[in-house]
Amino acid sequence: MCLLYQEPLGRNLSNVAASEQPALRLTPDEWMEALGFDGFDEEARARVEAIQWQVAARALTLGLDVVLDFGFWSRAERDDCRSRARALGAACEVCFLDVPRAELLARLAGRNEARPPSTFVVDEGQLDAYAKVFEPPAPDELATDGP
DSSP: OEEEEEOOTTOOHHHHHHHHSOOEEEOHHHHHHHTTOOTTOHHHHHHHHHHHHHHHHHHHHTTOOEEEOSOOOSHHHHHHHHHHHHHTTOOEEEEEOOOOHHHHHHHHHHHHHHOOTTOOOOOHHHHHHHHHHOOOOOGGGSSOBOO
């Protein structure tokens, strides 16, 4: 099973998912920090995600569950990942929380203040910019699909 986590800023449900079931959890933010990259370096993020997909693909072929915390901001990204997972014989599920803007801002304020490991400050302007390019999943994307 390949779980694609798409969650609001300020809450890391992929940690919860990986703790509730045995799964390999891959999140670019952790690797970006460990490798000394700026969290907003999109070129570095693309390289990290490509390597993480290779790791995920190997785990899926071994029959392990994988939680991908890549953001998946567009349907095209989600479709591509689902297609690659199915090609490996894995079922895939998109996990998404639709959170009101006011709640996102409150969570961001808490996260920015506490700065948990592998996070970086995101301000209100950045949140609004991200919201403009984000494509929420359609209902047909939220069902678990098989290989």
